[in-house]
Amino acid sequence: MATERHVIEPITTSRQLRFLEEAQLDTLREATLDILENVGVRFDSEKALVIFAEHGANVDRSSQIVKLPRDLVLKAMANVPRRFTLGARDPDLDLPLKEGVTYFTNDGCGHNVVDFETGEQRASALADVAMMARINDYLPSMSFCWTMVSAQDCGATAPLYEMDAAWKNNTKHYQSVTMMGEKLCRYGVEMATALRGSLEEVKRRPPMSLICCTIAPLVQDKDALEGAMVLAEAGIPVVIMSMPTMGTTAPATFAGALALADAEVISGTVLMQLATPGARVFHCILHAWADPRTGGYVGYPLDARTRFAPVEIAHHWGMPSLGGACGTESAEVASWQAAAEVATDPLLVSMASAEIVTGLGLRATYTLLYPEAIILDSDLYNQARYSHLDMEISPETLAVDVSAKVGAGGHFLGEKHTRKYMRDALVRSNCQELDAAGQYRDPVEVAREKVRWILENHHPEPPAPEVQKELDRILAAADKELKG
Amino acid sequence: MSEKLFEALIQAVIDGEEEEAEALVRQALEQGVDPLACINEGLMKGIEEVGDLFSNGTYFLPELIQGAGAMKAALEILEPELVGKEQREVVGTVVLGTVAGDQHEIGKTLVGTMLTANGFKVIDIGVDQKADDFVAAIEESGANIVGASALLTTTLLELKRLIDSIAEAGLAEKVKVMIGGAPVTQDFAKEIGADGYADDAIAAVAVARKMVGAAA
Numbered sequence: 001m002a003t004e005r006h007v008i009e010p011i012t013t014s015r016q017l018r019f020l021e022e023a024q025l026d027t028l029r030e031a032t033l034d035i036l037e038n039v040g041v042r043f044d045s046e047k048a049l050v051i052f053a054e055h056g057a058n059v060d061r062s063s064q065i066v067k068l069p070r071d072l073v074l075k076a077m078a079n080v081p082r083r084f085t086l087g088a089r090d091p092d093l094d095l096p097l098k099e100g101v102t103y104f105t106n107d108g109c110g111h112n113v114v115d116f117e118t119g120e121q122r123a124s125a126l127a128d129v130a131m132m133a134r135i136n137d138y139l140p141s142m143s144f145c146w147t148m149v150s151a152q153d154c155g156a157t158a159p160l161y162e163m164d165a166a167w168k169n170n171t172k173h174y175q176s177v178t179m180m181g182e183k184l185c186r187y188g189v190e191m192a193t194a195l196r197g198s199l200e201e202v203k204r205r206p207p208m209s210l211i212c213c214t215i216a217p218l219v220q221d222k223d224a225l226e227g228a229m230v231l232a233e234a235g236i237p238v239v240i241m242s243m244p245t246m247g248t249t250a251p252a253t254f255a256g257a258l259a260l261a262d263a264e265v266i267s268g269t270v271l272m273q274l275a276t277p278g279a280r281v282f283h284c285i286l287h288a289w290a291d292p293r294t295g296g297y298v299g300y301p302l303d304a305r306t307r308f309a310p311v312e313i314a315h316h317w318g319m320p321s322l323g324g325a326c327g328t329e330s331a332e333v334a335s336w337q338a339a340a341e342v343a344t345d346p347l348l349v350s351m352a353s354a355e356i357v358t359g360l361g362l363r364a365t366y367t368l369l370y371p372e373a374i375i376l377d378s379d380l381y382n383q384a385r386y387s388h389l390d391m392e393i394s395p396e397t398l399a400v401d402v403s404a405k406v407g408a409g410g411h412f413l414g415e416k417h418t419r420k421y422m423r424d425a426l427v428r429s430n431c432q433e434l435d436a437a438g439q440y441r442d443p444v445e446v447a448r449e450k451v452r453w454i455l456e457n458h459h460p461e462p463p464a465p466e467v468q469k470e471l472d473r474i475l476a477a478a479d480k481e482l483k484g
Numbered sequence: 485m486s487e488k489l490f491e492a493l494i495q496a497v498i499d500g501e502e503e504e505a506e507a508l509v510r511q512a513l514e515q516g517v518d519p520l521a522c523i524n525e526g527l528m529k530g531i532e533e534v535g536d537l538f539s540n541g542t543y544f545l546p547e548l549i550q551g552a553g554a555m556k557a558a559l560e561i562l563e564p565e566l567v568g569k570e571q572r573e574v575v576g577t578v579v580l581g582t583v584a585g586d587q588h589e590i591g592k593t594l595v596g597t598m599l600t601a602n603g604f605k606v607i608d609i610g611v612d613q614k615a616d617d618f619v620a621a622i623e624e625s626g627a628n629i630v631g632a633s634a635l636l637t638t639t640l641l642e643l644k645r646l647i648d649s650i651a652e653a654g655l656a657e658k659v660k661v662m663i664g665g666a667p668v669t670q671d672f673a674k675e676i677g678a679d680g681y682a683d684d685a686i687a688a689v690a691v692a693r694k695m696v697g698a699a700a
Contacts, residue, residue, distance in 0.1 A: 409589065411593060414550055414553050418546045419547060419550060422546050
């Protein structure tokens with residue numbers, strides 16, 4: 001373990017998978033435009049309604065339904081930047097969005113934890129956020145850091161404390177999954193400014209970004225959206241995320257659910273562009289299926305043919321995409337279900353060319369944290385990453401001379417060439433670690449050892465004392481105002 | 485002077501430098517250095533170090549095989565010089581081969597390497613060897629262990645034929661038979677009357693040491 005470096009290893013590939021035809025993407029877009037223009041989206045925000053009205057949208061104040069003319073949508077969408085950089089605390093870990101590179105993060109935002117020491121299940125707390133940020137910081141599979149669980153012991157200002165805990169324990173880009181509301185997000189901007197030294201630096205290398213969720217079907221949440229607008233104004237990237245469930249909060253057909261979700265994402269994106277032209281916005285649809293008897297949420301059915309179509313829908317709009325991966329429904333840390341449901345996700349979502357992807361490491365449909373699960377999921381990630389690496393073909397690697405020397409029969413163990421290359425030819429996963437007797441070890445035990453090692457040995461550089469002092473001051477001010 | 489040469493010999497084995505090891509022992513013989521000292525102070529110490537490095541996970545199979553290869557090449561030059569003098573001390577003598585109809589070599593070779601690295605004298609008769617060839621090699625070498633490998637289910641029965649042939653030749657009391665190979669199991673070994681079974685080269689050393697009454 002000591003040989004692992006403090007670097008990030010995103011999935012890089014020139015190979016691409018396309019799930020939808022260009023004509024299908026055009027048809028989906030037309031459906032989105034139809035929904036936006038003729039059905040409308042409810043914006044539970046006076047601020048949003050005012051902005052839409054000023055820009056010629058059809059706003060019904062009583063129902064809060066906003067209908068967006070096609071031209072307004074297309075004009076606003078033309079301002080969305082396709083590529084930009086997510087800044088990290090450590091400049092070497094900045095994430096420039098580019099073709100063929102997919103950056104992964106951990107899952108979020110869970111609320112239950114199987115305690116690493118006691119094995120007891122309990123509510124998540126700030127210490128868990130800090131612990132997982134530190135583990136994330138160590139793992140090369142993690143290019144940036146999500147709020148993995150919520151700090152339920154911190155009250156109304158928890159999202160700010162979660163970010164503070166991340167920065168104390170993690171040097172990568174931080175994406176908040178919980179920050180909502182105009183007031184809270186203003187404190188978020190103030191903290192980002194304190195970390196960077198100026199608002200200009202925040203805009204240049206935003207150290208944080210935000211997940212802003214819609215409410216399917218076709219509703220925008222006041223606090224989520226108004227908070228996102230504050231951050232977008234400060235140059236901080238925002239992800240507009242729709243999570244429709246087929247049959248309950250969206251049509252039961254794949255295309256219908258995607259068109260509806262796309263309308264939610266695009267309506268939010270248009271608002272961001274009207275408020276702050278050029279605002280950095282990611283497109284995200286994480287759709288699910290409903291059990292036809294209970295209505296229960298099913299994230300991983302056998303037929304999930306559209307799982308990565310949203311990445312293409314985003315790109316068709318000229319937007320970067322946040323893809324979803326590894327959200328198993330299994331509540332066990334290492335069941336067959338926990339691995340099998342998600343095994344192909346990292347490979348497929350990276351080949352779909354998502355710019356950023358969540359999320360490794362939670363169980364029970366994004367709700368339950370076992371600290372060691374992220375180590376196990378990283379195996380799936382690395383399996384995909386290695387699949388994309390180039391094979392070197394040269395006289396040295398072809399080794400025809402070595403094959404000629406050994407000839408028919410015999411073996412290659414006596415060759416210097418073998419001595420040079422065999423050592424690195426085999427990369428074992430956590431599932432393949434051997435015990436002293438040469439038998440495979442329990443991968444969960446291996447993962448737990450690794451977590452323990454990271455917690456004992458990996459201590460990222462925290463913010464400078466004067467910066468931390470300022471962050472503490474902002475947190476205290478936020479507590480005073482928002483906790484009453 | 486000899487000390488320096490022994491050190492170079494140890495290093496040649498550790499590095500798996502076959503040609504270097506050969507050149508060094510030729511030089512030693514020219515200088516009148518005792519060939520037995522070359523073996524005990526040079527080659528054996530080198531191969532012990534290789535064995536240790538393999539055991540602690542530093543060395544992998546190529547380093548092990550190449551270390552044993554360097555030692556074997558040097559021994560082939562030194563052993564004829566021991567005639568009439570004191571013979572080198574060995575833990576046991578093993579005739580090793582893959583049975584008739586089976587061309588698989590690597591497992592058998594690894595067992596030979598590990599046995600060599602642990603002080604056994606190994607006579608590797610190769611692959612596709614009939615029971616009679618094993619018997620002839622036992623009689624010629626006076627071996628006290630036979631190691632036979634079969635990798636195919638179709639050649640498994642050759643192992644039984646070998647044990648029968650050894651009995652028919654009246655060698656059953658003189659030589660112990662250990663067997664291995666992918667389809668071979670402990671139960672199968674017991675069924676055909678083999679004296680020992682190992683599922684990899686490291687286990688084979690322990691079995692062989694037990695057969696000759698050496699400490700584990």
